[in-house]
Amino acid sequence: MSKKRSQRREDLLDASIEYILENGVADLSLRPLAAAVGSKARLLVYHFGSKDALVAEAMILIRTRAQQAFVEVARSAQATTPFDIMQVFWRWATAKEREPYLRLLFEVHGLALQRPAHYGRYLEGALTGWIELMAMVLPANLSHARRRALATLAVSAVLGLFLDYLSSGSKKRASDAFDLFAKNFSSLLKEG
Secondary structure, eight states, X not given: OOHHHHHHHHHHHHHHHHHHHHHOSTTOOHHHHHHHTXXXXXXXXXXXXXXXXXXXXXXXXXXXXXXXHHHHHHHHTTOOSHHHHHHXXXXXXXXXXXXXXXXXXXXXXXXXXXXXXXXXXXXXXXTHHHHHHHHHHSOTTSOHHHHHHHHHHHHHHHHHHHHHHHXXXXXXXXXXXXXXXXXXHHHHTTOO
């Protein structure tokens, strides 16, 4: 792929991400998307193969950027304990400006479960990246299997609370539940 074509593809992907964040993917049509990003539908297909491939690639990039941004936030906050990291993550992820990302995450995840043939690339790493990030901050004295199980528990609980927050609109109630979970999660780290 030529450097010029590669740059154009990256520019189209970035513009598509902005459009997808604003409009979602359930009713996504290539023509309006192409018009919004300054392209033609056939050129989007040329660069990405299909609408579904474009959406999957956009979501993978969104997830990668979100994980990288969170790692930077946790480092700058100097969060070191799993409890501190979870607290920083909750505040960061539930900030008003990240709400479109959370909504899109659940929308695409639901579509991927319904249509894995179309969105399988996204679904493959949808949770494992977050689980791996969480496992890395758990105590090293835990067995690999226990760290993995606890990381899965933490990520799954937080996702459930995100869904509750988005569905109910009650950030305070979800945050109170998160605080209770995070405090009790710390006690699981002490058990054998």
